[in-house]
Amino acid sequence: MTTRNEYEYTDLNGKPALIQEIVQLEQKLKQETGQLVTLIAYSPADADSSLATSTGRAGLNE
Numbered sequence: 001m002t003t004r005n006e007y008e009y010t011d012l013n014g015k016p017a018l019i020q021e022i023v024q025l026e027q028k029l030k031q032e033t034g035q036l037v038t039l040i041a042y043s044p045a046d047a048d049s050s051l052a053t054s055t056g057r058a059g060l061n062e
Helices: 016-033
Strands: 007-009 042-044
Touching: none
Parallel strands: none
Antiparallel strands: 007 042
C-alpha cells in the first residue's frame, strides 16, 4: 500500500450545517446502495497543485 500526502483533512469545525449535510448524504447513499458509506472531507494540500482540479475529488481524476 502506498501513502499519498497530496490531500489533507478539510477543517469543518464551526460548520455544523455542512457536517449535517454530509451525514444526510451518507445515510442516503446507504439507503440507495445498501452499503455503509463514510464521506471524508479532504482538500488538496497545495492549492496550486495539479491535484487542485475543478472537481477536487481525491483519486477520482486519475
